[in-house]
Amino acid sequence: MLRVCPKCGIPKPVDDYYANVKKCKVCCITATRAYYKNNMAACRKAGKARYQRNKEKQKKAALDRYYLLKAIDPLLILGQTSEQQSRRRRLRQVVDARREAQKRNAPLNDFTAAQWLEVQEAQEHRCYYCGKRSKGHLTQDHLTPLSQGGSHTLHNVIACCRSCNSRKGTHPPLIPVQPLLLTISKSRMPECGP
Numbered sequence: 001m002l003r004v005c006p007k008c009g010i011p012k013p014v015d016d017y018y019a020n021v022k023k024c025k026v027c028c029i030t031a032t033r034a035y036y037k038n039n040m041a042a043c044r045k046a047g048k049a050r051y052q053r054n055k056e057k058q059k060k061a062a063l064d065r066y067y068l069l070k071a072i073d074p075l076l077i078l079g080q081t082s083e084q085q086s087r088r089r090r091l092r093q094v095v096d097a098r099r100e101a102q103k104r105n106a107p108l109n110d111f112t113a114a115q116w117l118e119v120q121e122a123q124e125h126r127c128y129y130c131g132k133r134s135k136g137h138l139t140q141d142h143l144t145p146l147s148q149g150g151s152h153t154l155h156n157v158i159a160c161c162r163s164c165n166s167r168k169g170t171h172p173p174l175i176p177v178q179p180l181l182l183t184i185s186k187s188r189m190p191e192c193g194p
């Protein structure tokens with residue numbers, strides 16, 4: 001399915017568009033860069049102001065993340081090997097998702113790093129919606145969105161690729177069941193915890 005970009009007039013696949021934006025990604029990026037170049041002073045000033053506004057919030061977020069990670073694995077905080085770094089990156093995704101669910105008052109918020117790994121393995125590291133394999137780059141998606149009162153818990157989380165996640169509005173779940181629940185037995189379910 002190709003869509004014609006109103007700016008450059010080139011027909012492009014849907015993946016080349018951001019959700020709810022008419023222009024294609026290339027045109028969006030070109031426009032943003034041009035705007036920045038022409039308004040550099042104003043952009044820098046706005047950026048600095050934004051930084052000052054968000055400084056405290058970001059400091060707190062970094063600290064929250066630090067303590068959550070430390071609780072999971074105290075040695076991981078200091079580890080500098082590439083394996084430790086990639087593990088930290090993976091855990092950050094899990095920790096950030098929890099913080100997001102907390103902000104949105106999810107009724108249940110107990111999805112663990114171990115469960116996230118199992119979900120991806122159960123889906124063979126493929127996107128739940130389009131089936132594309134994308135090991136290490138899948139994103140978490142909620143069958144019942146957090147905005148509709150969904151929980152951040154095993155039975156409501158599936159793995160999907162970035163592009164399917166960003167245009168999920170047009171992608172209702174094919175089967176409203178979290179596939180992992182069908183493939184692993186209760187006894188193998190990881191304990192709840194951070």
Ligand SMILES: [Zn+2]
Binds near residue numbers: 006009010025
């Ligand atoms: Zn375009």
Ligand SMILES: [Zn+2]
Binds near residue numbers: 132163165
């Ligand atoms: Zn996908």
